[in-house]
Amino acid sequence: MGDKKIRVLIAKPGLDGHDRGAKIIARSLRDAGMEVIYTGLRRTPQQIVNAALQEDVDVVAISILSGAHNHLLPKIASLLKENGADNILVTAGGVIPEKDFAFLEENGIRGIFTPGTPTNQVVDFIRANVKQ
Amino acid sequence: MQTGYKEHIAKMLDGNIYSLAKVISMAETDPINAGEIMQHIFPHCKPSFIIGITGPPGAGKSSVIFQLARHLSSLNKKVAVLAIDPNSHLTGGALLGDRIRMDDLSDVYIRSIGNQCATGGIAVSAYFVTKILEACKYEFIFIETVGAGQSEIKVKDISDIAMLVLAPGFGDDIQANKAGIMEIGNVFIVNKADKPDSLRLEVELIDMLKSVNEDTDCIHIFRTDCINGNGFDSLIEYLIEESKAKKNKNEHSKIKTQLIELAQSKANKIIENRINSLTDIDTLLDGILSGKTNITDIIDSNVTDI
Amino acid sequence: MNNKDISEKKAAWEENSVAKTLSKYKERKEEFLNGSDIPVNRLYTPMDADSNDYISKLGFPGEYPFTRGVQPTMYRGRFWTMRQYSGFATAKESNERYKFLLTQGQTGISIAFDLPTQIGYDSDDPIAEGEVGKVGVAIDSLHDMEILFNGLPLDKISTSMTINAPAAVLLAMYIAVAEKQGVSMDKLNGTIQNDILKEYAARGTYIFPPAHSMRLITDIFDFASKNMPNFNTISISGYHIREAGSTAAQEVAFTLANGIAYVDAAIKTGLDVDDFAGRLSFFFNSHNDLFEEAAKFRAARRLWAKIMKERFHAKNPRSMMLRFHTQTGGSTLTAQQPDNNIARVTIQTLAAVLGGTQSLHTNSKDEALALPTTESVQIALRTQQIVANESGVCDTIDPLAGSYYVESLTDKIEELAVDYINKIDELGGAVKAIEMGYVQKEIADSAYKYQKEIESGRRIVVGVNKFHVDEPPVEGLLTIDLETERQQIANLKEVMQRRDMAAVSNSLAAIKAAAESDENLMPALIEAVKNYATLGEICNVLRDVFGEYKSVEIL
Structure with a gap:
């Protein structure tokens, strides 16, 4: 059996236009040997999940800095579950206050990476937690 | 092979997109897997029309595919897109960004693939993916690649028609591509037709093609403009005509190569x-x-x- | 003493004193490079700055080439405008925050709008769900604007609105509110950001494709040149380009390149450069490298002056002046040990002031975590007031001038910026360069390099990759809850029910007609907002006519 590369969907849900972090993570994951699919800006949860399913990704990494995370992230996780894709590792990065971590984790988000996180930490987390 | 693949195949034939994606993943990793999968899906395969699209970065391949897919979808055709991007030689990783421009079509199946497959080469992988899509009754399959490299030429071999997308200001140094240009195919799309230089590009293209091959009757050039959506009606017509004519073509040598x-x-x-x-x-x-x-x-x- | 003497003595110094010290311990780095990859020497001497060129390269404040400042008395006359960007939740809450800031000594208002407003969606649009009031105030109609400015006399305050794609609509609303207060357009003081090119390149809140967006911008230039002589119709921005990861030199280059594109576009519509250029303003960032930043601002002023004079043949000196607002760099602030950010913002404030800014926003310490609380925004404002009143730097103009280092940096940044602008010209201008993804790629490359430098330890961020401590989560952050969204939507429904639907329909039709023709859109927009047509309704009409922009993603 050939070694399947880890496939990661990097998603920007909602109206937030800040993509510096998303692009840096994309390059870092590529440099770590992963196949990275970037959704581009202004995607709805439905579009993100659609892409995740079609691409059979192992990880959905959501980037959000607009404060709408408590609303959008659980929606993405639950849509994945509805489609039988809850094996996909869902992570989040951006401006997310610590007090919201517990709520997000209860709702299917497994790793949350806030400003200042070194990129290799993200890579290691994915490698350690992905289900292939 | 992965346990449960038979269930996925059954679900996929029933219309489940996630299972389709999983089956494609299984086939991609190993031609032996692919062979097993083929046994199961072959009876369901209905021939599709495969359109290879290539061209320099920035010329607008993905936007052109978006417009074509949109049109075909609206005619109730089932459409899929295979977007092939290079894997890094150093790390093996890849940035697969083509689906961004096509993402708004929820009923088009889009799959991004790196060209460095576990084994067998991209053309082999792509072949099996098209077969899987055919089993799911996809009628038009676009395969998008960059440039005119070795692997892209092989991909052209599995396409029924190969189109080169050019645009003014984006790698339109046709002279440099001269050697490879006839290898690509005989359909050329001059995109960004709203730009002033596009007419000049078309003229250059025709001149260059004539210098390579006197007989320009079999060459087709279409001018498109993705921003205003112009030029696609005739291109769609052409593609639909060609898809109907496919059955009558004698393609023995092509199939033998495959x-x-x-x-x-x-x-x-x-x-x-x-x-x-x-x-x-x-x-x-x-x-x-x-x-x-x-x-x-x-x-x-x-x-x-x- | 001439340069030859200095050179000899410097060589001797290096061979003796320096060598001796180096043999005991090395310098901290093998190579000292600043953020723009400019080598930073151990020492700068008169050899590094050509003092013969004082008149042509530096000159005098308020005179071409404006290197030393755009006003003859600068801060000896008046301090910069202390203008804290703020806005959140509903118009009522934002209004209260503005009133608070004005009592605390702020001298101008700066409005932050929420993302749905910035992208032309009403609060009840499905795509706005979860986003209403989060990063700024929600404005759905004139009704919200009226509440926002309740008790704030528009003939006495200066208002800056960070709004781009739908700037024309918000400007129309501002004019309408003023009218109700009995203030005529020509008395209005303020700025709209209205810089769509940087949206495509770095910020992401665009709506329409480039050509139509440029049309909206030139319509505003034209309208304001005739009716609003005291209003800045654009704030050509480098702030966001820098936040997206560019270097200081790129910040200058890409901003000025966009400026060139706007001037070109306006001239093409038939305007004379001196008709509008005096009202162009700029918006820059301020990061931690004190001298690079100060040099950057000076380089930008000198370069823009040259561009306006030599490339566009402006005659009026006002057209050649680069007037700018600065915001301290949000991306430099850390979530770790947030109090440290106060020290960072102080350095950045100093850099902007030494660079001669006309207006300044200082970030609050909790910037990396949430929108600021009243306490933290007060500290940010006090930082400005301390620099202004206690540091002494405002008592003379451009005090860094003549520093061998700073003049050398100023020259170098100008040189690098010119190279980039030439490259962009070769590609066909800023619009083309952005469509090709050239600018975005340069920015992303710089951002990636910066990140790698932090991860390798080459670049230190205190509290993050050095001097790290374990800390408990920060308490007391500002939160916007979903009640805001519910309330805003309820208010919107009420407004929509109370208005004259026939008048709304007619005005929307008039907008459509104007958009499809060459007619200036402003009058139709003003009419529509007065009838309480909503922002979403108006933008949807424009979307139908202009289409929507789909970005080029360069990873």
Whole structure:
């Protein structure tokens, strides 16, 4: 059996236009040997999940800095579950206050990476937690 | 192969997109897997029309595909897109960004693939993916690649039609591409037709094509503009006509090439597996290095039956 | 003493004193490079700055080439405008925050709008769900604007609105509110950001494709040149380009390149450069490298002056002046040990002031975590007031001038910026360069390099990759809850029910007609907002006519 590369969907849900972090993570994951699919800006949860399913990704990494995370992230996780894709590792990065971590984790988000996180930490987390 | 693949195949044939995606993943990793999958899906395959699209970065391939897919979808055709991007030689990773421009069409199946496959090469992988899509009754399959490299030329071999997208200011140094241009195909799309230079580009293109091949009747040039959506009606018409005409074409040599390639790919995998599982492999390799063992003896004793 | 003498003595110094010290311990780095990859020497001497060129390269404040400042008395006359960007939740809450800031000594208002407003969606649009009031105030109609400015006399305050794609609509609303207060357009003081090119390149809140967006911008230039002589119709921005990861030199280059594109576009519509150029303003960032930043601002002023004079043949000196607002760099602030950010913002404030800014926003310490609380925004404002009143730097103009280092940096940044602008010209201008993804790629490359430098330890961020401590989560952050969204939607429904639907329909039709023709859109927009047509309704009409922009993603 050939070694399947880890496939990661990097998603920007909602109206937030800040993509510096998303692009840096994309390059870092590529440099770590992963196949990275970037959704581009202004995607709805439905579009993100659609892409995740079609691409059979192992990880959905959501980037959000607009404060709408408590609303959008659980929606993405639950849509994945509805489609039988809850094996996909869902992570989040951006401006997310610590007090919201517990709520997000209860709702299917497994790793949350806030400003200042070194990129290799993200890579290691994915490698350690992905289900292939 | 992965457990549950039969269930996925059944679900996929029933219309489940996630299962389709999973089956494609399984086929991609190994031509032996792919062979097994083919056994199950072959009876369901209905021939599709495969459109290869290539061109320099920035010319607008993805936007053109978006417009074509949108049109075909609105005519109730089932459309899929395979977007192939290069894997990094250094890390093996890849940035697959083509679906961004096509993402708004929820009923089009889009799959991004790196061109460095586990084994067999991209053309082999792409072949199996198209077969899987055909089993799911996709009628038009776009395969998007960048440039005119070796792998892209092979992909062209599995397409029914190959189109080159050019745009003014984006790698339109046609002279530089001269050698490769006729290899791509005979349909050319001059995109960004709203830009003032596009007419000049078209003229240059025609001149260049004439210099390579006097007979320009079989060459088709379309001018498109994705921002205003112009120029696609005639292109769609042409593609639909060609898809109907496909059945009548004698493509023996093309199919034979595919047959040999696929057979080679399977053989390669079997050989690779055999060699990797030789019990005394380290001793043998030491022997070769030290000059005691003749490499051809190992080959003869292990892979002659193929 | 001439340069030859200095050179000899410097060589001797290096061979003796320096060598001696180096033999005991090395310098901290093998190579000292600043953020723009400009080598930073151990020492700068008169050899590094050509003092013969004082008149042509530096000159005098308020005179071409404006290197030393755009006003003859600078801060000896008046301090920069202390203008804290703020806005959140509903118009009522934002109004209260503005009133608070004005009592605390702020001298101008700067409005932050929420993402749905910035992208032309009403609060009840499905795509706005979860986003209403989060990063700024929600404005759905004139009704919200009226509440926002309740008790704030528009003939006495200066208002800056960070709004781009739908700037024309918000400007129309501002004019309408003023009218109700009895203030005529020509008395209005303020700025709209209205810089769509940087949206495509770095910020992401665009709506329409480039050509139509440029049309909206030139319509505003034209309208304001005739009716609003005291209003800045654009704030050509480098702030976001820098936040997206560019270097200081790129910040200058890409901003000025966009400026060139706007001037070109306006001239093409038939305007004379001196008709509008005096009202162009700029918006820059301020990061931690004090001298690079100060040099950057000086380089930008000198370069823009040259561009306006030599490339566009402006005659009026006002057209050549680069007037700018600065915001301290949000991306430099850390979530770790947030109090440290106060020290960072102080350095950045100093850099902007030494660079001669006309207006300044200082970030609050909790910037990396949430929108600021009243306490933290007060500290940010006090930082400005301390620099202004206690540091002494405002008592003379451009005090860094003549520093061998700073003048050398100023020259170098100008040089690098010119190279980039030439490259962009070769590609066909800023619009083309952005469509090709050239600018975005340069920015992303710089951002990636910066990140790698932090991860390798080459670049230190205190509290993050050095001097790290374990800390408990920060308490007391500002939160916007979903009640805001519910309330805003309820208010919107009420407004929509109370208005004259026939008048709304007619005005929307008039907008459509104007958009499809060459007619200036402003009058139709003003009419529509007065009838309480919503922002979403108006933008949807424009979307129908102009289409929507789909970005080029360069990873």
